Every structure is written in structure tokens, then in C-alpha cells.
Amino acid sequence: MRPIGVFDSGVGGLTVVAALRRRLPRESIVYLGDTARLPYGTKSAATVARYTASNVEFLLDRDVRAVVVACNTASALALDTLEAPVPLWGVVEPGADLAARTSRGRVGIVATESTIASGAYSRALLARRDDLEIVAQSCPLFVPLVEEGWCDDPITRQIAERYLEPLLAAEIDTLVLGCTHYPLLAPLLQEIVGPEIRLVDSAEAVAEVVARELEPEAASGSPGVAAHRLFVTDGAARFERLADWILGERGTPLELVDVASAERR
Ligand code: DGL
Numbered sequence: 001m002r003p004i005g006v007f008d009s010g011v012g013g014l015t016v017v018a019a020l021r022r023r024l025p026r027e028s029i030v031y032l033g034d035t036a037r038l039p040y041g042t043k044s045a046a047t048v049a050r051y052t053a054s055n056v057e058f059l060l061d062r063d064v065r066a067v068v069v070a071c072n073t074a075s076a077l078a079l080d081t082l083e084a085p086v087p088l089w090g091v092v093e094p095g096a097d098l099a100a101r102t103s104r105g106r107v108g109i110v111a112t113e114s115t116i117a118s119g120a121y122s123r124a125l126l127a128r129r130d131d132l133e134i135v136a137q138s139c140p141l142f143v144p145l146v147e148e149g150w151c152d153d154p155i156t157r158q159i160a161e162r163y164l165e166p167l168l169a170a171e172i173d174t175l176v177l178g179c180t181h182y183p184l185l186a187p188l189l190q191e192i193v194g195p196e197i198r199l200v201d202s203a204e205a206v207a208e209v210v211a212r213e214l215e216p217e218a219a220s221g222s223p224g225v226a227a228h229r230l231f232v233t234d235g236a237a238r239f240e241r242l243a244d245w246i247l248g249e250r251g252t253p254l255e256l257v258d259v260a261s262a263e264r265r
Pocket of ligand 1: 008009010012013038039040041042070071072073074112115143178179180181
């Protein structure tokens with residue numbers, strides 16, 4: 001069976017891979033982390049669209065039979081600009097869908113600056129339920145804190161409390177984690193907001209949709225052993241450390257590629 005392709009601006013999208021592996025353990029996954037061009041979360045829509053197109057092209061060249069845009073920023077800013085000859089999913093719609101189905105009326109969204117500025121999550125939520133009250137908050141310090149491994153640290157807690165203050169004041173009942181890195185902060189964020197507020201993990205939400213749509217095909221295919229490949233555009237040691245942690249394994253082998261040079265201009 002041909003593999004599923006997943007890409008993110010970096011390591012965070014492996015939260016989607018981990019969620020996919022749990023649901024589709026026999027599927028092979030080709031992952032691309034565009035570490036050389038990270039962060040996407042502070043860049044313009046035009047730049048993110050250009051990076052996204054080259055990442056999808058790279059995955060299609062690896063003969064994937066479906067593509068998951070695991071990066072929230074790329075999903076929010078560039079999904080509409082993509083054309084692919086295979087099924088393609090972003091994380092915004094599944095995340096918004098889950099939140100709209102389960103919220104009691106007040107939804108908070110946390111994401112990168114570019115994702116919040118795009119308004120993509122708010123639009124997707126209101127398209128499903130126009131009665132929702134939405135409070136959006138960009139949290140630019142979260143990505144570097146997670147990359148530093150400070151997911152359960154007093155400094156991170158203090159920063160998170162500050163970011164979440166307006167959302168708690170607005171009495172949200174649901175909090176959408178609209179960035180690949182934020183699920184890694186989920187235990188800390190849940191502690192801060194308390195047990196009554198439901199956290200919606202867009203990585204889990206997209207994995208659920210992909211598994212539902214690909215499962216019949218996977219079940220009818222010949223049983224095989226999943227063979228995963230992890231590509232990165234910059235071979236930082238930090239990626240390996242975080243990859244092992246997110247995937248719960250040691251010595252994840254990484255392959256270095258140059259996606260930018262293959263970019264169509
Ligand atoms: N992957 C990005 C996202 O989900 C976060 C990291 C970045 O800014 O590139 O929005």
C-alpha cells in the first residue's frame with residue numbers, strides 16, 4: 001500500500017503522526033519537517049503558500065496516496081491554494097468541527113500569530129455554528145518553549161497563564177489547540193484552565209478524520225509492516241530529541257533533503 005504523506009514546518013507535526021499511528025498502525029507514513037524554513041507562524045500568506053506547495057510536491061514525488069497538512073499555519077493560510085491529485089486534509093476544519101460539535105457556546109482559540117491573523121479557525125467555527133462566541137489569542141512564545149523542552153516549567157506556566165487570562169475572563173468552555181506544538185503543553189494548559197474546559201487537539205481531530213476515510217481501503221489492502229520515513233530540511237539535533245519524545249521511541253532515523261531548491265518559481 002502506498003504511504004500517507006504528512007508535513008509540518010518542523011517537528012510539531014509528529015503529534016499528528018503519533019495520532020495516525022495509533023489509529024492506522026499498518027499504514028506507512030512519509031513525514032517532512034521543513035525545519036530549515038521554520039517558523040511559518042510569523043510569515044506572510046504568500047510565503048507560507050509557496051513553502052506549502054513545495055512540501056506537497058516533495059511528498060507527491062514520494063508516491064504518497066494522501067497528504068495531511070499537519071501544520072496549522074499552512075492549513076490556515078495555504079490549503080485553499082493547493083491542488084493535489086490525491087486526497088488532502090488540513091488540521092483547521094477537523095479541529096473546528098470537533099470544537100463546534102462539543103462546545104456549549106464559547107470557544108477559545110490559541111495558535112500562532114499568522115493563524116490567528118488569518119481568521120481561519122473563527123470562520124470554520126462560525127460556518128458550523130453562527131451562535132458561537134469566539135475569543136482568539138496568539139501565543140508566539142509557546143513554540144520556542146516547547147522546542148526547548150520546557151513543557152512543564154514554571155516559566156511556561158507563567159506565560160501560559162498570561163496568554164489564557166482573556167480567554168478565562170470570557171468564560172470559554174472549549175479551548176482549541178490550533179498549533180502543532182500545543183498538544184505537548186496540554187497537561188499544563190488543562191491544569192491552568194481547570195477540568196471544566198475541554199481542550200480540542202487538532203492533531204487528534206485530523207487523525208480521526210483521516211483514519212475514518214482511509215480505514216476501509218487500509219483494511220482491504222494486503223497486511224504489511226508499516227515502514228516510516230522522516231525527512232527534514234535541516235538536520236538539527238534538537239529535532240531528533242523532540243522526535244523521539246513525541247513518537248515515544250529512540251533513535252528515529254532522519255533523512256536530510258533540500259525541498260527549497262526543487263521549488264517551482
Ligand atoms: N507548525 C506551526 C503551526 O502549527 C507551528 C510552528 C511554526 O510557527 O512554524 O502553526
